[in-house]
Amino acid sequence: MARATGLREMWQALPLERFTSRENYIWFVVATVCIGAFMAALDASIVNVAFPDLTTYFHASASMVSWVLIAYLLTLATLLTLFGRLADMLGRRPLYTFGFLVFIIGSAACGAAVNLPMLIVSRVFQAAGAAMLQANSVAIITAAVPASVRGRAIGFQGSAQAIGLSLGPAIGGALVGLFGWRAIFYVNVPVGLLGTTMAAMILPKDKLSGHKATFDWWGTLLMTPFLVLVMLGLTEGNSWGWSSPAILGMFAAAVLLLIGFIFRELSFRAPLVDMRLFKIPVFSVGNFTGLLSYLAMFGVLFLMPFFFERVLNYSSAVSGLILTAVPLGMTVAAPKSGALADRYGPRLLTTSGMALTGLASLLLAWTLSLKPNVTMMVIELILIGAGLGIFTPPNNSSVMGSLPSSRLGVGGGILNMARSLGMAMGTALSGTMLAVFLMANGGVESPGGPKGPWIPATRYALFLLVALSLLAALLSVFRVTQKKSPAEKMPLEW
Known part of the structure; x- marks a missing residue:
């Protein structure tokens, strides 16, 4: 008891004045x-x-x-x-x-x-x-x-x-x-x-307002198992059998949880995900294409280490250094894209960014071989990242700009959630596609197996990422400029 009191007093004495002064x-x-x-x-x-x-x-x-x-x-x-x-x-x-x-x-x-x-x-x-x-x-x-x-x-x-x-x-x-x-x-x-x-x-020290915040516990309890079941079904469908009772049961349960989640969010006054915001076209398209962009990025980051280390026998250090090309391209392109978006608007940049990512992924897929041009692969990875860097700032800006000030916090949370889900889905889908196509081409995932099957398996998995990137580009073509958000009429709390 005395120790707990001492720790409480020590905590209350912080932060140190030597810093705050x-x-x-x-x-x-x-x-x-x-x-x-x-x-x-x-x-x-x-x-x-x-x-x-x-x-x-x-x-x-x-x-x-x-x-x-x-x-x-x-x-x-x-x-x-x-x-x-x-x-x-x-x-x-x-x-x-x-x-x-x-x-x-x-x-x-x-x-x-x-x-x-x-x-x-x-x-x-x-x-x-x-x-x-x-x-x-x-x-x-x-x-x-x-x-x-x-x-x-x-x-x-x-x-x-x-x-x-x-x-x-x-x-x-x-x-x-x-x-x-x-x-x-x-x-x-x-x-x-x-x-x-x-x-x-x-x-x-915090200055607490004294306002008792409400939280959507039921929304969280419905959404979490929904996401887990979808991801588990995607990753294990190939090994358990896509038509097996376990996989079909997972997807059926996921659908029921999703329906329950939507009804809960529409009826609760402080929902985890404000479903009414998806009535705003710019918000809906921006979040979906943003999810696809991170899906493409993490799909590439999942697939390529296996190719570099299983096929080319590169060390983890070399593989990691090469993969840095993707975020490097993104980091270089993003600031310039943000400045251009202020001048030309989001449609041109978001469309061209995801188109560049899709085309660069397509080139990467065709470059794969037992003795590839690694320099060309690095350039293609940089272009994939650059496309994502061109896309992300104007997309995020348009999403947040479509919302009223009273919904910025909620909208930002949904945007972050879409990003994390895109990363998770990119990892899950790429892992599943790699396993499916590797098995179809007579390959094995363990080291020491034949290297040849890894090339078509990785290539076909990349084709899926190409298709999803180009889908994001196509949707961005029809992106509209939000003149007056219907969310402006929404009350602060429901």
């Missing part, structure tokens, strides 16, 4: 938030290059190993809104600090996993910590930073996320090559301890 205190806050943003984004892309090693170590299929990433992304998608609401009630500083601790424990458990189920469960725990960090980072900056420099501060936070996503393949490849796959999880522990310490000592 500084003129540049706000930038210490921003730096602390950037660590969490970097780590959460890094762990969404760092595992891709480890997939071949994980399939070998756990003697598992690519579709089963894909759950190491799918579980992380689905957890993020379903918990972001929950932790945003909890922070309104409990305070952002304690939840953000606790998020670091959860992330550290989850990372250590991932590194110590002795089997694949333990690794997947640990990734869920790790993602819960990441959701606490991501759900509160921008809000902490908004509350602590003056409006005169707030845009710059939020820009730093966004850059930290982009850098984490970009460096994930390279860092992951280097760590796997030097120390094995466990290192990609253990590396989070010291960085997380630094982040926890900084969060406790630096982040400002």
Whole structure:
């Protein structure tokens, strides 16, 4: 009891005056938030290059190993809104600090996993910590930073996320090559301890409004199993049989859960997903095409490590370095696209961006061979990323611009959810297609098998990503400029 009282008093004495009294205190806050943003984004892309090693170590299929990433992304998608609401009630500083601790424990458990189920469960725990960090980072900056420099501060936070996503393949490849796959999880522990310490000592105290926030628990309980059943059906349909009772039962249950979720969201006054916003054409098209864009990106990031390591016998370090070309192209193109969107509008840029991604993916599919031109493949990967970079800023801007100010927070949450679902679906679909076409061509997923079947299997899986990218481009052609949003008439709360 005395120890608990002492810890409570110590917590209440924070943040330290040596930080809060500084003129540049706000930038210490921003730096602390950037660590969490970097780590959460890094762990969404760092595992891709480890997939071949994980399939070998756990003697598992690519579709089963894909759950190491799918579980992380689905957890993020379903918990972001929950932790945003909890922070309104409990305070952002304690939840953000606790998020670091959860992330550290989850990372250590991932590194110590002795089997694949333990690794997947640990990734869920790790993602819960990441959701606490991501759900509160921008809000902490908004509350602590003056409006005169707030845009710059939020820009730093966004850059930290982009850098984490970009460096994930390279860092992951280097760590796997030097120390094995466990290192990609253990590396989070010291960085997380630094982040926890900084969060406790630096982040400002919360000014709680006293307003009791409501949360859509039933919406979460309906949506989570729906997503899990859909992803499980997609990843295991090939091995269990697409017409097997288990797979058909999963999809049937998923449909029932989806129907229940839609009815719940339309009737609840503070829904998890505001379904009425989808009456806005720009919002609906933008979220769907955004989902397709991240599906294409993570599909490529899932498929190519297997090709580089199984067919070309590249090390994880080399594979990760090559894959950095995708986020590199995205990082270079995105700022220029944002500036051009202000001049020409979103339609031209979103259409051309996804068309470029689709055509570059098509070229990549035809470049695959036992002795490919690797330089050409790197250029194609850069073009895939550049297309995504051209597409994303004007798409996000048009989605958020179609909403009234009273719905910006809800709309932003849906946009983030669509992004996470796109990443998860890209991983699941690519893993399934790779397994289906590899089996059809007489190949095996384990190392040491014939290399030839990997080429058509990877190529046909890429063709699916090409089709979905071009679908996003086609939908963007018909993107309309929202003059007056019907959501303007919506009440603040229902």
